[in-house]
Amino acid sequence: MPTASWNGAVIAQSDDTVVVEGNHYFPAESVDPAVLEDSATQTICPWKGTASYKTLVVDGARNPDAAWFYPDPKSAAAEIKGRFAFWKGVTVA
Structure with a gap:
């Protein structure tokens, strides 16, 4: 089962990840909400749309903008709506 740590x-x-461009997108309900902190960061992908970010907070350590999601993806990326992906040292195995 894919696990992000x-x-x-x-x-x-979750066993229900969607892999896009090598990134596992986890269903929002499979992400521990206690480790997510809001971020104002947004980026734009030409084919997926506007990504929003969350900062990870674990045991007082912060990893800014290490989680991202597409609240309203373009139709070509509809399968990742409601899902989170990770980077910046987050291990997915």
Whole structure:
């Protein structure tokens, strides 16, 4: 089962991930909400749309903008709506 972890904590775990461009997108309900902190960061992907970010907070350590999601993806990326992906040292195995 794909598991995302950072700083010794499991961030997300699910058998229902969608892999896009090598990134596992986890269903929002599989992500531990206690480790997510709002971020104002947004980026634009030409084919997926506007991504929003969350900062991970585990045991007082912060990993800014290490989680991203597409609240309203373009139709070509509809399968990742309601899902989170991770980077910046988050291990997915």
